[in-house]
Amino acid sequence: MPRLITVAAAQLGPIQRADSRGSVVARMLKLMEDAARERADLIVYPELALTTFFPRWYLEDRSQAEPWFESCMPGPETLPLFERARALGMAMSFGYAEATPVGQHFNSSVLVAATGQIVGKYRKIHLPGHVEHDPERTHQHLEKRYFEPGDLGFPVWNCLGGLVGMAICNDRRWPETWRVMGLQGVELVVLGFNTPSVNSQKAGEGLAERMFHHRLSLQAGAYQNATWVVAVAKAGVEDGHHLMGGTMIVDPEGRIVAELDHEADGLLVRTIDLDDTRFGKETIFDFKRHRRIEHYGLITKRTGVGAPLGKGGPEL
Amino acid sequence: MPRLITVAAAQLGPIQRADSRGSVVARMLKLMEDAARERADLIVYPELALTTFFPRWYLEDRSQAEPWFESCMPGPETLPLFERARALGMAMSFGYAEATPVGQHFNSSVLVAATGQIVGKYRKIHLPGHVEHDPERTHQHLEKRYFEPGDLGFPVWNCLGGLVGMAICNDRRWPETWRVMGLQGVELVVLGFNTPSVNSQKAGEGLAERMFHHRLSLQAGAYQNATWVVAVAKAGVEDGHHLMGGTMIVDPEGRIVAELDHEADGLLVRTIDLDDTRFGKETIFDFKRHRRIEHYGLITKRTGVGAPLGKGGPEL
Numbered sequence: 001m002p003r004l005i006t007v008a009a010a011q012l013g014p015i016q017r018a019d020s021r022g023s024v025v026a027r028m029l030k031l032m033e034d035a036a037r038e039r040a041d042l043i044v045y046p047e048l049a050l051t052t053f054f055p056r057w058y059l060e061d062r063s064q065a066e067p068w069f070e071s072c073m074p075g076p077e078t079l080p081l082f083e084r085a086r087a088l089g090m091a092m093s094f095g096y097a098e099a100t101p102v103g104q105h106f107n108s109s110v111l112v113a114a115t116g117q118i119v120g121k122y123r124k125i126h127l128p129g130h131v132e133h134d135p136e137r138t139h140q141h142l143e144k145r146y147f148e149p150g151d152l153g154f155p156v157w158n159c160l161g162g163l164v165g166m167a168i169c170n171d172r173r174w175p176e177t178w179r180v181m182g183l184q185g186v187e188l189v190v191l192g193f194n195t196p197s198v199n200s201q202k203a204g205e206g207l208a209e210r211m212f213h214h215r216l217s218l219q220a221g222a223y224q225n226a227t228w229v230v231a232v233a234k235a236g237v238e239d240g241h242h243l244m245g246g247t248m249i250v251d252p253e254g255r256i257v258a259e260l261d262h263e264a265d266g267l268l269v270r271t272i273d274l275d276d277t278r279f280g281k282e283t284i285f286d287f288k289r290h291r292r293i294e295h296y297g298l299i300t301k302r303t304g305v306g307a308p309l310g311k312g313g314p315e316l
Numbered sequence: 317m318p319r320l321i322t323v324a325a326a327q328l329g330p331i332q333r334a335d336s337r338g339s340v341v342a343r344m345l346k347l348m349e350d351a352a353r354e355r356a357d358l359i360v361y362p363e364l365a366l367t368t369f370f371p372r373w374y375l376e377d378r379s380q381a382e383p384w385f386e387s388c389m390p391g392p393e394t395l396p397l398f399e400r401a402r403a404l405g406m407a408m409s410f411g412y413a414e415a416t417p418v419g420q421h422f423n424s425s426v427l428v429a430a431t432g433q434i435v436g437k438y439r440k441i442h443l444p445g446h447v448e449h450d451p452e453r454t455h456q457h458l459e460k461r462y463f464e465p466g467d468l469g470f471p472v473w474n475c476l477g478g479l480v481g482m483a484i485c486n487d488r489r490w491p492e493t494w495r496v497m498g499l500q501g502v503e504l505v506v507l508g509f510n511t512p513s514v515n516s517q518k519a520g521e522g523l524a525e526r527m528f529h530h531r532l533s534l535q536a537g538a539y540q541n542a543t544w545v546v547a548v549a550k551a552g553v554e555d556g557h558h559l560m561g562g563t564m565i566v567d568p569e570g571r572i573v574a575e576l577d578h579e580a581d582g583l584l585v586r587t588i589d590l591d592d593t594r595f596g597k598e599t600i601f602d603f604k605r606h607r608r609i610e611h612y613g614l615i616t617k618r619t620g621v622g623a624p625l626g627k628g629g630p631e632l
Contacts, residue, residue, distance in 0.1 A: 176611075183614045217536070291620070298495075308479055
């Protein structure tokens, strides 16, 4: 029997530095109403959905970044999202900059059930970029300055009759992200991103190759763990800085089943069957039969590159 | 300064059950001479290069498979490959069925330096398929019957002025394969395969999707570890069973730079720069700066899928 859910990828166009939280939440509510008309069970917004992608700016005094952070969730400005989603019976996920009561800062996302209850929280683990101003880059990417690496792992939650996980942006390039969720049986990964269309360390790379790497990472993660993926961009030009689009839904065979072709606010709605994950999980990626963890030790023993293990020699 | 080497992917067309070792070695030598004319520094042959893909046949008495195995390497029939490669000053890698003196059986490959010395041996870790005859499949895939899982890990060797690793066929679908080599700084992975063009458990899947998964796995492994890949097929119809082609060279950005478009004996020769791996290894995939092994524990703790870790609840 199929386990059908209707997912809405809710891409946001650019958010300028001067835009108020209220104006952004109004745009998100508009997308939510549109998704409701298409009977969505779940709406997924991008990373840092409430603000501009502020890690592009270097602030010598880090505390000046505080206005971009949320100190409670829901807070007064985000509560309308929770209330409207609950009224519509729609689950939701979105990303935001999180400040904790003890002064920590994370690049986070929440998974909110149709009841309005926060089911899960994720804090971005693979922070790209750097800590200090880097004059050699075409632009700054200071996620390592403004955020700490996530401290909650990659949990998977029971939600919407399936197993749902979250990841954020650069996490998608790391197979470890997908595998840790795959080992919990994940059936749907929701993933928001804000990806500059220019590589700050390789200006000639070009948008086409950036998009190729984006798709490759999502498709490999989906295929190798037999999971659905809903990946949602914040896109377009924010204060002169271009973020690429590429909002898409990928099936458990790694095929792109739908992709937005613009960089403005917009929805991609599809009904997906969580049971489509079963074939992969039961055959070629039946981990229990095929994985050989006795040979994977370096993955958790070494952080960086170490000496090669091959000894060679005629005794072989 | 670039570190250029010229690699030759030496695809083999089909090998019938009735074909002698001598006839196969003659074909391999012909490809080697062709590669020498193109000044190849390294020639890479496929998995099980010396025989037909015999795991497609169920033999109740396993010992009847013994003639397909090599009990020494080089042996009398493979010695001409070693001698000619040494005379030409060419390194080489090929796959074969290995029987050890103590009665073990592996799906193995060797890396042979231009001096003729075996530098490294790899024994396939991710064996696909099954152990007993399975009447529900369109054809049998009995690698788990005829081979034990490899016991040598995924070493990387100093060879040809770079860091070279080996993998075999189904290993390419597992990100762990690539990452364990990536953590040793691998710059070139050589990988042979024999891949049936029909999924024995999903006849309708089709060749195009099989080829898509093949490319996706190679491209993701290359990109996410910033390594060159030379992947080499045994292709064509062996005793009525079709193996797909797809011999290709993939660069450290995950781009396919060359691909054979036939299923017969044939060469793909390219000069590659091992220093092209540096950009990826020093920026987005600088493991030391970006990996967070404290959150990867499940990868080596769990073999199969276990309970989801997400607890949920309003305290979040």
